[in-house]
Amino acid sequence: MRTWGSVLILVVCALLLGGCWDRTEINDLAIITAAxxxxxxxxxxxxxxxxxxPRAVGGPGLGGPTGSSERALTTILSAKGENIADAMSKVQSKLPRKIFWGHCKVYLFGEAVAKDGIAGHIDFLVRHPEPRNRAYLYVSKGKAGEHLGNNSLLERSTAEALRELASLHLGMAVTLIDFRNMLNGESRAVVLPYIEAGSKLEKPAQIQENTLLLGSAIFRKDKMIGVLSTKATRGLLWLRDExxxxxxSVQIPAGQGRVSVMPIRxxxxxxxxxxxxxxxxxxKIEAEGDIVxxxxxxxxxxMSSNALVQKAVEDDVRSRIELALYHLQxxxxxxxxxxxxxxHRKYPQKWHEAKQNWDKIYPQIEVSTQIHITVRRPGLVTDSVGHPGSHDKRK
Known part of the structure; x- marks a missing residue:
């Protein structure tokens, strides 16, 4: 009886060993990092x-061959099509490996295609089983494809550079699932980060001269209708609690200079x-920050100096919010x-009755602000280094 039990266990284990029959080796994949x-x-x-x-990363040794860092880490392929699926099938015909979307970190849309509407392209990305829902979206001034061939100063590819930029939260950071949620939300309006044309960021000198992040692209439904500046985008981030x-940095007239505050929460x-x-x-905004x-x-x-700084920072935040609202409303x-x-949350019944006229109601909404900024810490020194005062205790 024990022998038959052992045989049965061996048979079950043998059946489980067949789980890799449909495997796909990594050497058979063309891994997309950006599109x-x-x-x-x-x-x-x-x-x-x-x-x-992959061959550009390593070699026969653990560290790769000498000079391997000079080899390109990525290559760019393009094709035309009626939609992404059609174009992808044509790109696939140029590659000996199966295209794999699972590691694609960013999706970029040119300004022209964004103005025509990108709902169909987003549908492919959320419907296909491979693309990541947490990949970041950008709208590029000019042609988006120009960015893919550019070299990053610090990162291995432009895909990694754009992903790191989004994680810094210096501007809007919108993922694929965020876009879908906004598009299906109550107002059906969408905002995406707006970046400089790739043709102006090809060389290190151009990267030094031009700013990559230009502001935000505003969509009504799935079509781009305008752009917010960097300053207005900062006001929008305050409004969205992001x-x-x-x-x-604010000017303090009484102190004859500027003070910079870094919000910590x-x-x-x-x-x-x-x-x-x-x-x-x-x-209603409550925030805390440190003087840097x-x-x-x-x-x-x-306390009087602290109060002057807090008032100036509150006025600056208010002006950015008002600028954003002027453009948006x-x-x-x-x-x-x-x-x-x-x-919708507070007045569900009235919202249900008025949602069809939201485009007429939104521009007429009166917005008031109540902003309180608290400066917690003045830094490691009290007086300005260039203007030591009577309270300077340094020896």
Missing amino acids: AVDKAEESEIVLSIQVFI IIRASI GKTKLIPAIEDGKWSILV ENGTKLDMME KELNADVTNFAAAF
Whole structure:
């Protein structure tokens, strides 16, 4: 009886050993690290993909052959098609390996194709089983494919550089699943980071001269309708409660100079109200920060100096919010501020009755702000280094 039990166990184990019959070796894959979609003639698009070259990373030895760092780590392939699926099949015909989307970190869309609408392209990326939902999206000024061939100063590829840029949260950071959620949200308005044309970032001197992040691209439904500047984008980040890393430099007239404050934490609450048919919303912001630079004569240990800095920072944040709202409400009429969701949560019945007219209601909403910034720490010194005062205790 024990013998038959042992045989049965061996048979079951043998059946489990067949689990790798449909395996795909990594050597059989063409790994995409970034993809770009641009507009072509008539109704076609151009799909460009950045493919990783594994041989450029290592060699026979553990560290790879001498001079291997000079070899390209990626290669670019492009093809035209009616949509991404059509273009991808044509790119596949140029490669001996199966295209694999699972490691694609960023998707870029040219400005022209963004203005035509990108819902169909997003549908492919969320419907196909391989693309990552957490990959980042960008809109490029000019042609998006130009970015894929550029060299990054620090990273191995432009895909890695753009992924790192998004993780810094200096501007909007939008993933594939974020885009889908915004597109299916109450206002059906979308915002994506907007970057400089790749042709202006080809050489180190150009990278030094030009800024990669230009602001935000605003979409009504799936079509790009305008751009917010970097300053207005900062105001939008405060409104969306997405501000994470942002140095705020303000002029202090009483101190004859500028002070820079780095927020360490912040919270934005949207408090909607409907009274007598009038829609309004209160933007309440509570934040804390540290002084990272003092170019004034003020002693930051004094309460009066601290109060001057806090008031100046609050005014700066308020001006950025007002700038963002002016463009979004008066010019673009695109609710990427999450106002629709706030009214929906608090007034579900009234929202249900008025949601068809949201495009008319949103520009008329009165927005008031209540901003309180607390400066917690003045830094390692009290007085300005260039203007030592009577409270300077250094020896």
